[in-house]
Amino acid sequence: MSEEILINVTPRETRVALVENGMLQEVHVERASRRGYVGNIYKGKVSRVMPGMQAAFVEIGLDRAAFLHASDIVRPTAPLPEDGGEAPPGAPLPTPPINELLRDGQEIIVQVVKDPIGTKGARLTTHLSIPSRYLVLLPYSKVLGVSVRIEDESERQRLKELLVELTSGQAEPAANDPAPPAARHGVPEPPDVALLPPPRALAAGLTPRPLVAALSAAARGDPEVGWPQAGPPPITNPANAQPRLAGLAQPAAPLAAPGSAAAPALRPVPAPVDRFGYIVRTNAEGQPREALAEDIAYLGRLWSVVQENIARASVGERVYEDLNLPLRALRDLMRPSVESVRIDSRETLERALDFVRRFMPELVDRVEHYPGERPIFDLYGVEDEIQKALRKEVPLKSGGHLVIDQTEAMTTIDVNTGAFLGSRNLEETVFRTNLEAAQAAARQLRLRNLGGIVIVDFIDMADEEHRRQVLRQLHKAMARDRAKATVYDMSALGLVEMTRKRTTESLARQLCEPCPTCSGRGILKTAETVTYEIFREITRAVRQFEAKQLLVLAAPQVVNRILEEDSAAVAELEEFIGKTIRFQPEEHYSQEQYDVVLL
Ligand SMILES: [Zn+2]
Numbered sequence: 001m002s003e004e005i006l007i008n009v010t011p012r013e014t015r016v017a018l019v020e021n022g023m024l025q026e027v028h029v030e031r032a033s034r035r036g037y038v039g040n041i042y043k044g045k046v047s048r049v050m051p052g053m054q055a056a057f058v059e060i061g062l063d064r065a066a067f068l069h070a071s072d073i074v075r076p077t078a079p080l081p082e083d084g085g086e087a088p089p090g091a092p093l094p095t096p097p098i099n100e101l102l103r104d105g106q107e108i109i110v111q112v113v114k115d116p117i118g119t120k121g122a123r124l125t126t127h128l129s130i131p132s133r134y135l136v137l138l139p140y141s142k143v144l145g146v147s148v149r150i151e152d153e154s155e156r157q158r159l160k161e162l163l164v165e166l167t168s169g170q171a172e173p174a175a176n177d178p179a180p181p182a183a184r185h186g187v188p189e190p191p192d193v194a195l196l197p198p199p200r201a202l203a204a205g206l207t208p209r210p211l212v213a214a215l216s217a218a219a220r221g222d223p224e225v226g227w228p229q230a231g232p233p234p235i236t237n238p239a240n241a242q243p244r245l246a247g248l249a250q251p252a253a254p255l256a257a258p259g260s261a262a263a264p265a266l267r268p269v270p271a272p273v274d275r276f277g278y279i280v281r282t283n284a285e286g287q288p289r290e291a292l293a294e295d296i297a298y299l300g301r302l303w304s305v306v307q308e309n310i311a312r313a314s315v316g317e318r319v320y321e322d323l324n325l326p327l328r329a330l331r332d333l334m335r336p337s338v339e340s341v342r343i344d345s346r347e348t349l350e351r352a353l354d355f356v357r358r359f360m361p362e363l364v365d366r367v368e369h370y371p372g373e374r375p376i377f378d379l380y381g382v383e384d385e386i387q388k389a390l391r392k393e394v395p396l397k398s399g400g401h402l403v404i405d406q407t408e409a410m411t412t413i414d415v416n417t418g419a420f421l422g423s424r425n426l427e428e429t430v431f432r433t434n435l436e437a438a439q440a441a442a443r444q445l446r447l448r449n450l451g452g453i454v455i456v457d458f459i460d461m462a463d464e465e466h467r468r469q470v471l472r473q474l475h476k477a478m479a480r481d482r483a484k485a486t487v488y489d490m491s492a493l494g495l496v497e498m499t500r501k502r503t504t505e506s507l508a509r510q511l512c513e514p515c516p517t518c519s520g521r522g523i524l525k526t527a528e529t530v531t532y533e534i535f536r537e538i539t540r541a542v543r544q545f546e547a548k549q550l551l552v553l554a555a556p557q558v559v560n561r562i563l564e565e566d567s568a569a570v571a572e573l574e575e576f577i578g579k580t581i582r583f584q585p586e587e588h589y590s591q592e593q594y595d596v597v598l599l
Contacts, residue, residue: 003338007326007352008376009345016329017382024385025446025480026333029510030325036115037062037122041306041320043313044124046106054098058110058124061316066122068110070098074126074140109310109319130302130320133331134284134292137299141277149282149484149501159280159292166293167275276303282484282501283332298359327355332482334363342370342379389447390508394440400433400459402440406508410453413441417459431466434458435473442477451483451502458494471496517590525592527561530554534562535573537596542577547598549580554594556585 006017012033018026042060046068049056057065075096102108114123130137144163146156276299284292309319323331326348330341334356343349349369356364370376377383388394394402399418404411415437417430441456456474461467471490478485478498485500504510514520525533534552541550552559562570562583574581586593 001337003335005329005333005338005341006370006376006379006382007329007341007343007345007348009326009343009348014325014348015377016325016333017377017380018329018333019380019382020480022380023443024380024382025443026449027382027386027389027447027507028325028329028504029507035324037112038115039112039322040318041109041111041128042318043310043315044108044110045315046102046104046108049099049102049104051097051099054095056098056102057121058108059316060110060112060122060124061318062116062122064116064119064121066110066112066116066124067120068102068108068124068126070095070101072113072125072127073101075101107315111320129279130299130306131281132295132299132302134281134287135295135299136279136281137303138277138279139303142275143277143279145278146280147282147284150280150285151486152285155285159284162289162292163278163280166289166296167278283482285484301359323355326352330355330367331359334360336363338363339366341367342376343367344370344372344376385447386507389444390512394444396433396436396440398429398433398436400437402437402444404444404448404450406450406506410455411445411450413437413444413454413456415441415456415458427462427466430459430461431463431470434461434466434470438470438474439477442474442481445478445485445500446481446483448508449483449502449504449506451500451506454498454500456496456498458490458496460494467494474498517592524590527555527558527591530558530592530594531562531566534558534594534596535569537594538573538581539577541596541598542579545598547579549582549599551582551584551597551599552594553584553586553589553597555589555591556587557591558589558594559583559585 002021004019006019008015008017012031014030016026016028017024044058044060044066047057047059047065054070056068058068060066108126109128110124110126111128112122113125116122127141128139130139144160144167146159146163150156150159278296278299280292306320309317313319322328326343330352334341341352343352346369349367352367353364356367372379375383377386392403392405394404396402400416401418403414403416405414415434417433437456437458444450445454458470461470467490471487474496475487478487478500481500483500483502485498487496487498490496515522518524534554538550538552541547554562570581570583
């Protein structure tokens, strides 16, 4: 398998293509107009504490002050029960009043979880989270968790054990620390639609909110890792040192000591715990120990850079930024099987080289500039393939084709045979078409980034063995996808249900909007249908209103059709209503659009 990454950079839009053996498999698009602040970490300053709202406004250098709720502030957790039993270990203390957590003018490190919208400022949290390829680092927490999207229990166990082993070197957790409930029961990696706490974590006494807030940085789009900027060593303030807290399941680094009006207890910068928290992301499924170890090392380096930035930054400065698409692509797609990364912008190339040198030095010679005369996306016909990925129909080499339909509830893929089928080898032809369709369907799901419920309607096969083989082919083809997919058995009618989980919008959603002409129906009323609608509208109008004459405005093709084929009907209608009707073509009217005007 030879893989190649092509990166096309223009001032307003960046696109990344993943090509495998000359075939486009994935497309990622990022537009300047859609880039927000979510995931960025800032050194902020509390501009106003509002006790009534249990919240504070924080200046982070944006136009409008951002919003921080008391429940999103890292604070101490209750001590673990002696026996470390199932009952709420490290259950959070009730949220203290905001004015015991923060005060005006205080410096505070915050992460944006929601972009400013309209007149509302950005929403913040102090539960920082920084994603890498397979993990999310929670520097102010001790949670060790596995994404609930990894459903296989033994795989969850394996990853959990790996994580415990790999992080145990960082510090020695207290001997009788029970596994945190969140780790035992799975921490939710933010799903496509809504952030839901795992029910059993709730039962174990975890408040979902801070956790959700901490995770939501990774929620939008492809989870992203920040772009570190180098800086001087951190400032530490020993006066602010806090005793280590016993809580394990909850973020344990206190941001501010509650209480004490003799205010030095408030901390400008929270100190990370001695061992970081991590969450295993969905795409860690099946990854070997080394992959996780590398990510832990990477996140460690990244975090120390962020800390340096925190130390050196002044208020309102960003200390950690989401990676932009090219670097995110390198982080998520770069692996030894990628033979080359070609970038058509020198500036982006420099940043990419910088990033790869820093985090994957062994792959640096694979990243190169593309100086070509031809647009980079003309290589391997990428541009064409993107156009085709927006169409409903996908031709198959065997002569058949797929029809892909996206509805509210699901995506359906209908497999069709070619027009001509020799009757002699019907079953064999159907089998070969279905085999090819299985592969094509898997590729299209990935290329179009379709998610949720997918139903593939294969052509009926009598042979049981053929059915098994088609299903096996589908399984195999889906395995190449980074998004987690589950394929179920084939029904008696040849339907295969599957689910595919993804974190970004589909390609069509990113690049297209619903057709205003057909309002999403995908079909238009014929000119003839519109003609008779106009006739009915005329009779209705003259009954209701006084008019000497009528003027009909309609699309040119409709007016032409009426004059050419229905002039007799128009004459009859004029006689019936006793008025003349004038038709006027309107270039900009769609076929279904018309106006009947009384003169
Ligand atoms: Zn349409």
